[in-house]
Amino acid sequence: MAEPSALFELDRVSRVYGDEVKVHALRDVSLTIHAGDFMSIVGPSGSGKSTLLGILGCLDLATSGTVRVAGQDVARLDDAGRSKVRGDSIGFVFQQFHLIPHLSALGNVATALLYRGLTAQVRRELATAALDKVGLGPRIHHRPVQLSGGEQQRVALARAIVTDPLMVLADEPTGALDTANAANVMEIFAALRAHDRAIVIVTHDLEIADRADRRVSMRDGEVVDDEILRPAAGTVVLP
């Protein structure tokens, strides 16, 4: 059986903040994320996981080392190029949802499809389908304030997957939710697993982290552990 393809490759990546007083947020991190991975990155605050998320999400650049997304060296891209990588290959989910308050659930999801040469009709259809997938079909015209925290996070999830990205990158996706909603959101994450897509959840919550198939532990800017908890979706031989 073929090795699942590497979507994201970090090779001895470091990120140093500050000019005079240097803070090493990441030290020589090497990490490969494959298609089919359902992965958690766990660690206490200050362990560098947010920095890692910024670099994985092409929101930040490494100070040294290389970051490859689908084989492409991110450091060689300009801002517009990295924007394109984000738009095409990465779907973000944040702790604070970050929905645009004046847009409906449908509008928020459709925003991810803007400037791709799609007609409004197609954007609406794709967004509706994504909202259906996270179980928000009947609430597509509600605005964020009219939705519960769990529902808002599901809108954010729909927004993350509507572009069919290579990786869904989630930052403490259950951090602002109660236990029931958190469980519900994690179930959706699990259901979104696909053999051609990676799901990466950054969290400090071990319980959440253990729901993933693969768990990467960080401490003081370094990866201290990388273990497979159960077989990843990509390794399952499909009938």
Next chain:
Amino acid sequence: MTRLRELIGVAVAGLLARKTRTLLIMLGPVMGVAAIVAAVGLSESAKGDLRQKLQELGTNLVIATADGTFAFGTAPTLPEEAVERAGNISTVEKVTGYIEMTGIQVLPSAGGEDFFRTVPIPVLAADTELMNVLDTGLESGRFLNEFDQANSIRSLVIGNALADEYGYLEGETRTLSLNGRDYAVVGVIEKVELVPDLDRAVLMTPATAERDWDIEQTPTGLYLRVRDGTAEETAEILPQALALGGSEGVSTTIPSSLLEAEAEVDTTLQLIVITMGGLALVVGGLGIANVMSISVIQRSSEIGIRRALGHTRGTIAGQFLLEALVVGVLGGIVGAGVGVVAIVAGSRIGDWVVTIQPALLVWSGALAVVVAVIFGIYPAMKAARLEPLETLRLG
């Protein structure tokens, strides 16, 4: 194209989400444009009736009269061929000559001498072309015609003011006494705005003038209609063209020029008010820059998520610039509308003729758009420069 439409959609949605704020920042351009439109419009409207009158009268009437300075003692005349020579000038469309006669006392009735002698009444010999050239009509009766001319009939046409003075009733058979000879009044000319002298004049045919008063058939003056816009140059060349090196002096007047000067709007005042309107626009622009800059900070989360969703810096800048543009466009349109309402209302109060220049509406509206976009550049750049990593507050 779709991209631009999408951007416009995003910008409009962003503005609609904050209606009060949008309306408030729109007030700047609205007031600036309204001030400019109203200031110019009202000052134009105040002169609108004069201008309308000018339009009706035309500004292409030129009068040439024989200048007395070279003709010592005798009544000055133009060259005999003056009408023909004037007709040869390329800018002249219509021309007619007249002969002003002297030494004739006009009286409405026997015994009125004492009362009417004090003010001499001009007596003119004019041909049938006169009404055509002056573009005027009759208040009553008829004008001198070919029959009068061919048979030297003693018929007269009199000016409007004279008819009033003599208490002439419409349709009345009235004779006037010219140095004791009785003439029948056959018609009354309408008021001729551009040639007020005619309002008190008495007109007869040249043939009658020649037979009764032994008048030479050389005109003392000409009325000319010239091509629009050529009145001044025609008036300038006319003395030479008529005299052709002869000794006759010719002076010319353009009767509409006085009216034109009166209809001229006070440009200094207008400029001051336009400048103030422009200042209002700039202050409004500052308001746009101010409010939108704050808006960018408040919407940093939205900007961050858009950047995370793959929107480029350029797209974000475009979004905010378009918001400013839309504010400018709507502000310009509404401002022009408010200005027009002010002109109409002001003209009604002042009883003026509403004068609205479409070009003014367009350029003042365009100015609002330009100002809005210029002042939208700073917040747009600010939005584009925001780092998504900082605005998204990762956990």
